[in-house]
Amino acid sequence: MSGSNDALAAALGRVGPADASDALVAAIVEGGLHVPIDAGDSVVFIGVDGSGPVLPGYASAASRERHLPEAAGSAHFDALRLIDIWRRTGVDTLAVFGDEQWVKVPLPLVAEALRRR
Numbered sequence: 803m804s805g806s807n808d809a810l811a812a813a814l815g816r817v818g819p820a821d822a823s824d825a826l827v828a829a830i831v832e833g834g835l836h837v838p839i840d841a842g843d844s845v846v847f848i849g850v851d852g853s854g855p856v857l858p859g860y861a862s863a864a865s866r867e868r869h870l871p872e873a874a875g876s877a878h879f880d881a882l883r884l885i886d887i888w889r890r891t892g893v894d895t896l897a898v899f900g901d902e903q904w905v906k907v908p909l910p911l912v913a914e915a916l917r918r919r
Contacts, residue, residue: 806862807833810898826898826905827915834880835859835898836866837887838873846873847893856897856906857887869899881916885909 810829837859838846847855848870859879860866866876879887888894888909896907 806864807835808861809833810835810861824915827907827911830859830884830896830898830907830912831881831915831919834878834884835861835896836863836876837879837884838866838870838876841874843877845877845887846870847891848897850897850904850906853895855893856895857884857893857909859884859896859898859907861900865899865901881912885913885916888913 807829810826810833813823813826813829837857840846845857848858850856858866858870860869860876863876863878866873884896894909896909896912898905898907
């Protein structure tokens, strides 16, 4: 899937800012998400809440464009690729952005959901 992850967008609309719900994690595992990249095709990390770098993710490329227009583009990554980024970089948190809010999602939670699948 490289288009919009509608299940992810819907799950984001139902959770609060600190709530990595089962539905949200399942939507990431099932449909992946869009991650911003720079001009060299490297993943772009951001800082939120002064807590260090996070990997930003979006339900669609259009959503990424609205929230992070300075990125060169976005790439659609499945859960395995997200876990690979965590293991290679040590950045263990996603910041998943919806139209009006964002939610932190621990990548170990995504890995556990993938193992249970």
